[in-house]
Amino acid sequence: MQGGFREWLGAMGWRTAGVMEPMGEGPRPAVVFSIAPGETERLGDEGYALTIAQDKVVLRATRPAGLFYGMQTLRQLVMARSNEPSPAAAPLSLPCLGIVDKPRYAWRGFMLDCCRHFFTKEFIKKCLDEMALFKLNRFHWHLTDDQAWRLAIKQFPELAEKGGTPTGGYYTQEDVREIVAYAAARFITVVPEIEMPGHATAALTAYPDLSCTGGPFATMAQWGVFADVYCAGNEKVFAFLEDVLDEVVELFPGPWVHVGGDECPKTRWQACPKCQARMQAAGLKDEAELQSWFIRRIEKHLKVRGKRLIGWDEILEGGLAPDATVMSWRGMAGGMAAARQQHDVVMAPTQFAYLDYCQGDPRYEPPAIGGFLPLKTVYAFEPTPPELDAPAAAHILGGQANLWTEYIATPEHASTMMWPRLAALAEVVWSAPARRGWDSFLLRLGRLRPGMESMAMNVAGTTWRPVISARALSASGSWQVEMTADLPGATIRYALGRDPGFRSRKYRGPFAIKKGGVIRAALFQGREQLAPAVELRLRHHAARFAAVRASSNGKLRPEANGEALLVDGLQGSLQHKDGAWLGVEGGDLEAVIDLGRSANVGRIAARFLEHPAAWIFPPTGVEAAVSLDGREWTAAAQLEWPAAGDFTVLRSRDADLRFAPRRARYVRLVARGQDACPPGHSGAGGKAWIFTDEIVVE
Secondary structure, eight states: OHHHHHHHHHHTTOOOTTTTOOSSSSSOOSEEEEEOGGGHHHHTTTOEEEEEOSSOEEEEESSHHHHHHHHHHHHHHHHHTTTSSOGGGSOOOOOOEEEEEOOSOSEEEEEEEOSSSOOOHHHHHHHHHHHHHTTOOEEEEEOBOSSOBOBOOTTOTHHHHHHTGGGTOOBOHHHHHHHHHHHHTTTOEEEEEEEESSSOHHHHHHOGGGBSSOOOOOOOSSOSOOSOOBOTTOHHHHHHHHHHHHHHHHHOOSSEEEEEOOSOOOHHHHHOHHHHHHHHHHTOOSHHHHHHHHHHHHHHHHHHTTOEEEEEGGGGTTOOOTTOEEEEOSSSHHHHHHHHTTOOEEEOOHHHHBTTSBOSOGGGSOOOSSOBOOHHHHHTOOSSOTTSOHHHHTTEEEEEEEEOOTTOOSHHHHHHHHTTHHHHHHHHHHSOGGGOOHHHHHHHHHHHHHHHHHTTOOOOGGGGSOEEEEEEEGGGTEEEEEEEOOSTTOEEEEEESSOOOTTSEEOOSOEEEOSOEEEEEEEEETTEEOSOOEEEEEOOOTTTTOEEEEEOSSEEESOSSGGGGGGSSOOOOSOTTSSOOEEEESSOEEEEEEEEEEEEEEEEEEEEEEBGGGTBOOOSEEEEEEESSSSSOEEEEEEEOOOOOOSSOOEEEEEEEEEEEEEEEEEEEEEEOOSBOOTTSTTTTSBOEEEEEEEEEO
16 A cells, blocks of 8 residues: 555655655654554544644554545645646655545445446556545446446356447456455445346346247347346246356455346336236235335345345335345435435435536537536535435435446546546545535646646546537627636636637626627636637528527427527537427428528528437438428428438438529428337337427528
8 A cells, every 4th residue: 555655656756765664763754654543533444634744744544444545635735736847856845734534424436337338447447546546435337237248157158248248348257356356455345236127138138038028139239228127027037146146246345236226117027927926926016016026035135145235216116125225316315215214325316426417518528418417516416415314314325426338438538527527526425515615626626637637537628618608689680698617716718710818808798799600718827728718609691590480290399489599590519408409209390481581592401419319310301492472482402311220329410401592582491200219219119309400591
C-alpha cells in the first residue's frame, strides 16, 4: 500500500526521497502511517486523521482502509498542485492542515454494464483505480443480460461460448480472480450481477430448455425488455441457477450477490402450464407472487452459502424475500418502502445516478440512451429521503451510480460518461450535506482536472462550457438568445461567425438577433479559455417563422402549437426530449407551410430522428409538393427509405428533396410512418413514432 503510493508520487513528478521510510533507526520519515485502534469512535473503520506539519505528514486510522482513504486525500492534494509550473523540479510541498474525515455511508458504489458492450480486463482495472481515488468501495459488475453472458461457468461452458463470444467476449474465471484481487487491494468489494428471472436471453440461447417455450433463441442485437425468461415452473431452472451461483460465490468473496429481478415480463408464465401449476401448488395468487417465490428460493440457496441477495426494486413486487437488500432505481419510492420494512437499501435512482444519461447540451455530447443528468443534479442527490424516520433511515446503506452501455462501445466514451459525474456522486456518499457546497466542489474539481486528465480520465468538458439556447420570437422575426454556465467566477464571451477570444463580447444577459448564422461562445477566466467554444446555428431560410399547419392520421406530440417547431430555425439534438422535435405516433405527418408570398422554390429538406430503442423510426418515404393557392398541388420530388434492420442505432437522417425551381407560395411535405414497430423489434406491433425537427425551404 505504501510502496504504491510512493510510486504514484514519483509518476506525478515529485521527489520522494525520505517519504514513507520505515520507523526505526535513521532519519525521521516524511510521512508517518499509524494504526490507532483506540480512535474507533471518532474514525470508524474507514475514517482517518491527517495532519500536515512543516516537518512531517502523519496519517492515523483504526483500520488499513482508513489509511488507504487518507492516502487518497494526499493524492488529491498533490494532484491539485500538479498544474503549477515545473513540479518535477520542486520538492514535495503541501499546505499545513489537519483533517478528521470518515464516510457518511458504507455503500459507495459504481456499476458497469459489460453486457451491452464488452470492456476489457485492463479497462476494468483502470475503473477500479479511478474509483479508489475518489474513495468508492463497491464495484457492481453487470455480467449477464439479453445481449450477452460474460462470465465463464465451468459446469455450463456454452453460457459464455454461445452467449458471450458473439458480442465481444467473456471473462474467464482467472480474469475474475485477478480483478477481484485487484479491487480488494483498493478496498473495493466486487458485487456480481447474475440476472434472473428476466433479461435471460443469452442464457436461454445456450440452454433453451430453461425457457417456457423451448426456443430456439439468439442473443439480442437490440435493447429493450423481452418476453422470454426463465421458466419458474421448471425444476431444471433452479438446479441450473444453483449450480451457476455455487461457482459465482467461489469467485466473489464479498457478502453480496446481485440477482437483478428487474423488468421481467409475465406473458410467458401466464401461458405456461408448468408456471401455472407452480402457482397453484404454492398457493400464489398471481405472477407477481410467482416472481417473489422465485427470488425467495434463490435467496435461501445463497444464504446457506453465506451470501446476501440484492436485487433491483422490482423484487418488492409480490413480497420481499426475508433478508433481501433492495437497490432502488425507479426513483426513491421502492427504496423507501423497503427501508420501512426494515430491509437494507442502496439508492441508485435514475434521476440522480444514471450516468448513461446526457450530461449537458446534447449537441456537444456523445450519444446517450436518453434522459438528462447534469453534474449539478448528481451533486444534489440525497440518498436518505427526509421522509424516513430514524429506524428506516438506518437501513439506507448508501448510493450508487450506474453506467448502462447500450450506446457506449469504447472505454473513452465510458470514461467521459463517468467523469466528472462520478466524482460528484463520490462526494455525496462520503460527506454529510452540511460539509458540501456546489461552488466549492466546482473549484476543487477544477484544480483536480489536470491531474485526472493525466491519468487518462476522459473528463467531460461540460462543466467548462457555456450552454447556448434560443427561443423563436415569430412576431418580431427574431430569436432570443440566452447563455448560462455553472462555473463560479467564469465569464462567457461570444462572437458571431467565428471563435471568441478573451477580448470578445461579454455575455451580460439575453439578447435578440434577427440574422441567421452561427453564434460561438466559450468560458474564460481572465485571458484563459477553459474549453473549446460551443456554437448555436440559427437557420435562416424561406420558411423560417412561416405559418405552418401539421396534421396526422396518428397522434401529434406536442399537441399544442407543436407545428411551430418545424419552422423555428432551430435544429434538435439526438435526444428526442430536448424540446426541438415534433413527434407523430402511429401514422403519417403532413405539414403545409404558407411562405406568405410566392417565391421560386427548388429545395425542401427535413431531418428525422432514428432511435428504435425509443420506438422512433425514420419514415418509409417522403414527398414534397408546391402550390400557388394552397388548393391545387404539383408534386415536386419524393424519396423512399427502406426499413433498416438495425434496432440499436441512434442517429438523424436527412431527406433532401431538390427539383427544378418552381413558383410557389405554399409548400407541403408528407412523411409516411411505419405505423407499427416491425417484427423482431422488442415493441413489435406497438405504435411507431416519427420525429421531425425542421423543414427547410429554399
